[in-house]
Amino acid sequence: MGKYSIKLNGKKHLVDVASDTPLLWVIRDEIGMTGTKFGCGMGLCGACTILLNGKPIRSCSTPISTIKPEDKLVSIEGISSNTSHPVQLAWIQEQVPQCGYCQSGQILAVASLLESNPNPTDADIDTALAGNICRCGTYQEMRKAIHSAAKSMQVNPKTKSK
Amino acid sequence: MSSLDMKQSSRRDFIKISAQAAAFLAIGFDSLANGTGVKVKKMPHEPHIGVEINPYVLINESGKVTLFNARPDMGQGTSQSIPMLIAEELEVRLDQVEIVTSDGSDKFGSQMSGGSSSVSTRYLPMRTVGAAVKEMLIQAAANQWKVPVSACYAKEGRVYQKNKSISLGYGELVASAAKLPVPKNPTLKNPADFTQIGKSIPRPEVPSKVNGTAIFGMDVVIPGMLYASVAHAPSIHAKVKSYQGEKAIASPGVKFVLKTERKMPHASTEAVAVLADSYYSALKGKRLLDIQWESAEAETMNTDKYFNQLHEAGKSSGFEYKESLKGDVEQAFSSAKQVLEASYQTPFLAHAAMEPENATVYVQDGKVEVWAPVQGPDSLVTELAAYLGLKKEQVKINVTFLGGAFGRKAYYDYVLEAAHLSKQINAPVKVVWTREDDIQQGPFRPGMLSVLKGSLDAQGIVTGFEHKMNGASILNQVFKVPLGNAPDPWAEEGINLHDSPYAFPNRRNSFSLISTQIPILWWRSVYASNNLFGQESFIDELAHAAKKDPLEFRLELLKDSPRFVAVLKKLGELSHYQQLKAQGKSIGIAIARSFSSICAHAILVEKQGAGVTIKKVYSVIDCGVAINPRNIKAQVQSNITMGLTAAIKNEITVVNGQTQQSNFHDYAVLRQGEIPEMEIFVMMNNEAPGGVGEPGLPPVAPALCNAVFLATGKRVRKLPFDISQVS
Numbered sequence: 001m002g003k004y005s006i007k008l009n010g011k012k013h014l015v016d017v018a019s020d021t022p023l024l025w026v027i028r029d030e031i032g033m034t035g036t037k038f039g040c041g042m043g044l045c046g047a048c049t050i051l052l053n054g055k056p057i058r059s060c061s062t063p064i065s066t067i068k069p070e071d072k073l074v075s076i077e078g079i080s081s082n083t084s085h086p087v088q089l090a091w092i093q094e095q096v097p098q099c100g101y102c103q104s105g106q107i108l109a110v111a112s113l114l115e116s117n118p119n120p121t122d123a124d125i126d127t128a129l130a131g132n133i134c135r136c137g138t139y140q141e142m143r144k145a146i147h148s149a150a151k152s153m154q155v156n157p158k159t160k161s162k
Numbered sequence: 163m164s165s166l167d168m169k170q171s172s173r174r175d176f177i178k179i180s181a182q183a184a185a186f187l188a189i190g191f192d193s194l195a196n197g198t199g200v201k202v203k204k205m206p207h208e209p210h211i212g213v214e215i216n217p218y219v220l221i222n223e224s225g226k227v228t229l230f231n232a233r234p235d236m237g238q239g240t241s242q243s244i245p246m247l248i249a250e251e252l253e254v255r256l257d258q259v260e261i262v263t264s265d266g267s268d269k270f271g272s273q274m275s276g277g278s279s280s281v282s283t284r285y286l287p288m289r290t291v292g293a294a295v296k297e298m299l300i301q302a303a304a305n306q307w308k309v310p311v312s313a314c315y316a317k318e319g320r321v322y323q324k325n326k327s328i329s330l331g332y333g334e335l336v337a338s339a340a341k342l343p344v345p346k347n348p349t350l351k352n353p354a355d356f357t358q359i360g361k362s363i364p365r366p367e368v369p370s371k372v373n374g375t376a377i378f379g380m381d382v383v384i385p386g387m388l389y390a391s392v393a394h395a396p397s398i399h400a401k402v403k404s405y406q407g408e409k410a411i412a413s414p415g416v417k418f419v420l421k422t423e424r425k426m427p428h429a430s431t432e433a434v435a436v437l438a439d440s441y442y443s444a445l446k447g448k449r450l451l452d453i454q455w456e457s458a459e460a461e462t463m464n465t466d467k468y469f470n471q472l473h474e475a476g477k478s479s480g481f482e483y484k485e486s487l488k489g490d491v492e493q494a495f496s497s498a499k500q501v502l503e504a505s506y507q508t509p510f511l512a513h514a515a516m517e518p519e520n521a522t523v524y525v526q527d528g529k530v531e532v533w534a535p536v537q538g539p540d541s542l543v544t545e546l547a548a549y550l551g552l553k554k555e556q557v558k559i560n561v562t563f564l565g566g567a568f569g570r571k572a573y574y575d576y577v578l579e580a581a582h583l584s585k586q587i588n589a590p591v592k593v594v595w596t597r598e599d600d601i602q603q604g605p606f607r608p609g610m611l612s613v614l615k616g617s618l619d620a621q622g623i624v625t626g627f628e629h630k631m632n633g634a635s636i637l638n639q640v641f642k643v644p645l646g647n648a649p650d651p652w653a654e655e656g657i658n659l660h661d662s663p664y665a666f667p668n669r670r671n672s673f674s675l676i677s678t679q680i681p682i683l684w685w686r687s688v689y690a691s692n693n694l695f696g697q698e699s700f701i702d703e704l705a706h707a708a709k710k711d712p713l714e715f716r717l718e719l720l721k722d723s724p725r726f727v728a729v730l731k732k733l734g735e736l737s738h739y740q741q742l743k744a745q746g747k748s749i750g751i752a753i754a755r756s757f758s759s760i761c762a763h764a765i766l767v768e769k770q771g772a773g774v775t776i777k778k779v780y781s782v783i784d785c786g787v788a789i790n791p792r793n794i795k796a797q798v799q800s801n802i803t804m805g806l807t808a809a810i811k812n813e814i815t816v817v818n819g820q821t822q823q824s825n826f827h828d829y830a831v832l833r834q835g836e837i838p839e840m841e842i843f844v845m846m847n848n849e850a851p852g853g854v855g856e857p858g859l860p861p862v863a864p865a866l867c868n869a870v871f872l873a874t875g876k877r878v879r880k881l882p883f884d885i886s887q888v889s
C-alpha cells in the first residue's frame with residue numbers, strides 16, 4: 001500500500017491504495033465518484049474514460065502509481081458544474097443516451113476531441129471514438145450531437161473550456 | 163402472453179383508495195436498515211409521503227405528484243413512456259412529477275420489462291389510472307366551488323373553473339378527492355387531444371445520464387458493505403473439489419474467502435468468492451486463489467456437437483404447430499414445378515450489456531433488501547423469497563437504472579449469489595461480475611437451425627412452405643416446462659400465422675427439441691432473432707427462383723395484410739428501391755412482425771474486394787400508436803446496430819465446457835466507425851400500440867444477407883459471417 005496524491009476535477013485527494021490500483025477504482029471506491037464506469041477492465045470499451053491533462057485515458061488500465069501529483073484529472077463530474085458543457089448540452093438536445101452507461105466515457109472523449117479539433121470531420125470522429133463502445137447503439141445520435149456541439153462552441157468560444 | 167397480461171393488469175389496476183385514504187402514507191425506499199443507523203447513501207431514499215390514491219399515483223398536500231413506474235428502464239425509455247401514460251390523462255407534465263421505479267411488491271402487479279410489452283400491455287390500464295384520479299380531483303373542486311363538474315377542467319396539476327380565473331392545485335384538493343368514490347369507467351382523452359403522447363418529449367432522466375449522477379446498480383454504496391469478486395468455474399458447471407485461499411486472505415483489504423454457489427434455474431454450480439473492502443482488493447484476491455474443480459460432465463459441452471445434433475434433427479420432421487398448419491405441404495411439394503430446400507444456422511450469443519451483472523444484497527434475520535439492475539422486481543421477489551425461505555413481504559427490491567440488459571437482467575443468478583454471500587457474513591455484499599464472467603458464464607441466446615423447404619408452381623407462385631426449427635428450448639430449460647410431444651410455443655415467435663401472414667396455401671411449422679446444459683435465455687427479440695433469418699432469407703431465395711423482384715414477391719404474398727403492405731410500400735419509397743434496382747444496386751429487404759409491431763429494413767451494400775460494405779440502412783416501423791416517435795427511432799437504430807453486430811461480428815462457442823470468448827477483443831461489437839448511415843420512418847396510426855424495444859432486430863440479418871446475395875451471388879446461410887470475405 002502507498003499514499004498517493006491526485007488532483008481530480010481541481011481538487012486534491014490523498015488515497016492509500018496498492019500501487020497497481022487502477023485509477024478507475026480509486027475514483028469510484030476511494031473518492032466515491034461513480035460517474036466513471038467499469039465496462040471491461042481491459043482498455044477495450046472506453047466506459048472508464050477520463051481526461052489526463054486534457055487527453056482521454058482508460059482509467060481501468062492506468063495504475064495510480066503512474067499519476068503525478070500535478071497531473072490534472074477530469075471525470076464526468078468535473079466537466080461542468082451544472083451540466084452546462086456544450087457537449088453535455090448537445091447530448092441532451094439530441095437525446096443521445098439510451099441506457100446511459102457508456103455516456104460518461106463518450107462525452108469526455110468528445111470534449112477532448114473538440115478541444116484539439118474544433119471542427120472534426122466524420123473520419124476524425126470515427127478515430128477519436130474508436131475506443132468507446134455503445135452497446136445500445138447510440139452512435140448516430142452521438143455523431144449528430146458532436147457536430148452540433150462543435151457548432152455551438154464556435155459560435156460561443158467562451159463556453160469551450162472552463 | 164399479452165392478452166393474459168392485459169387481463170391480469172386490468173384486474174389489478176382497479177382503482178382503490180387505501181383504508182386511511184386521507185392519512186399520509188409513506189411508501190418507498192424505507193431501508194431495512196432503519197433503526198440500525200445504516201442508511202442508503204446513494205439511492206433516492208426519501209420516503210414518499212402523500213395520499214396514495216392508487217398504487218401508481220401519490221399526491222401530497224403541497225401538490226407534489228409521484229408516479230410509480232412498474233417497468234424498469236434499461237435504456238428503452240420506460241421511465242418516461244409508462245408514467246407518461248398516466249400523466250397524459252392526469253393532466254400533469256412529466257417534468258412536474260417525480261418518477262420512481264416500483265419495488266416489486268404485489269400491489270403493482272406484473273413489473274417485468276421484457277417481450278417489448280411495457281407500453282402495449284399498459285396503454286389502457288395506465289391511462290385509466292390517470293383518468294380516474296383526474297376525475298376525482300375535478301369532482302373535489304366542483305364540490306368545493308358548488309358548480310357542476312362540467313364547469314371545471316384540469317391542466318398541468320391544477321383544476322380550473324371555465325371562464326373564471328379561479329383554480330385549485332392538486333395538492334389543495336387531494337385530501338377531499340381521496341374521500342370520493344372512484345369512478346368505475348373514467349372517460350379517456352381523445353387521442354387528438356394528447357399533449358404528451360406522440361410528441362417526442364425529451365426524456366426526463368437524460369440529464370442525469372450526461373453528468374454522471376444517474377445511479378446504476380454498479381454505483382450503489384451501502385455503508386458497511388463488502389465487495390465480492392467471484393471465481394466461477396471455467397466450465398460453467400462445476401463443483402469445487404478443493405481450494406487454497408491463504409494467499410487471497412493475506413492480500414490487503416481482503417476480509418473473507420468463501421465457497422459459494424451460483425443458482426441458475428436449471429442447475430446450481432459452485433464457486434469461490436473473495437470479499438474485500440474495495441472492489442479492486444477483491445479482484446486481486448481472486449487472482450490469488452488456487453481452485454481445483456470437478457467438472458468432468460460439463461466438459462462434454464460443445465457447441466459444435468450441439469449443432470451437429472441440430473443438423474441431424476433437421477432431417478426428420480419435428481412436432482408441428484397445429485395452429486399454423488395449413489393444407490398439405492407434402493402434397494404441394496410432390497406436385498410442384500420447383501422445390502427448394504435450405505438450412506440456416508444462427509449462433510449462441512452473449513448479451514454483453516455495457517453494465518456487467520452486479521447486485522448489492524443485505525440479508526438479515528427475517529428480511530432481505532436488494533439494490534440492483536433487474537428487469538422484473540416482482541419476479542425477483544418471488545425467486546429470492548423461495549431461495550432464502552422468506553415470505554414475499556420480507557423481500558424488498560430497489561431497482562436502479564440498468565446499464566443495458568437485453569433480457570439478461572431478468573435472470574437473477576447474480577442477485578442470488580450476492581444473497582448467498584450476505585447471508586454467510588451478515589453484512590451487505592455487492593457482487594460485481596467481470597466482463598469475462600459476463601461473456602463466459604452465460605446464459606446465452608441459444609443457437610438454432612431453421613430447415614426450410616418451399617415449392618413454386620409454373621407461374622412462380624408459392625404452393626407449399628415448411629419451416630422446421632431445431633434447437634434448445636428456453637421454456638424447457640429456464641422455466642422447466644416439459645414439452646412432451648409438443649413444440650415450444652415461444653420458439654415460433656415471428657413465424658406463426660399471426661406474425662407471418664404470408665398467403666401460403668400449404669404451410670407447416672415444426673420444432674425439434676435438442677437440449678443442452680449450456681445456460682440459455684431470451685436475448686433481444688428471442689427466437690424471432692433466429693427464426694426470421696431463415697424465413698426472410700428463404701423467401702428471398704424463392705423470389706429469385708420464381709424470377710420475381712423480392713419486394714414485389716412479398717407484396718403479392720401479403721396483399722391481404724394491409725399494414726404489411728403499407729410498411730413495404732413506404733420502405734420502397736423511402737429507399738428509392740425501384741431506382742436503385744434499376745441502377746443495378748444491391749439492396750436487400752426483409753420484413754417481420756414480432757412483439758406486435760411490424761418492421762422492415764432495406765439494406766444497401768456495395769461489393770468491395772472479396773466482400774461487401776454496408777452503405778445505408780432504411781427502415782420503416784409500424785408500432786401502432788407512437789408514444790415517443792424520437793425514442794422509437796432510437797430503438798430501431800439500436801436494434802439495427804445490435805442486429806448487424808450479431809450478423810457480422812463474433813459468436814459464442816463452447817469447447818469442452820469452456821466458452822472460447824472472454825471480452826470485447828474476441829466478442830466484438832460494432833463501433834462508431836463501423837455504423838452505416840440509417841434512415842428510419844415511423845408509421846403514424848391509431849392501431850393498438852405494439853412493442854418497440856425488439857421488433858427492429860429480426861429483419862436486420864436477412865435484409866443484409868439478401869443484399870449480399872445481390873452483390874456477390876453468394877447466399878449466406880450461417881451467422882455470423884465475415885463481411886469482408888464472403889464465400
Ligand code: FES
Nearest residue numbers: 039040043046060
Ligand atoms: S472499463 Fe476501461 S476500457 Fe473498458
Ligand code: FES
Nearest residue numbers: 099100134135136
Ligand atoms: S447508451 Fe447504453 S451503452 Fe451506450
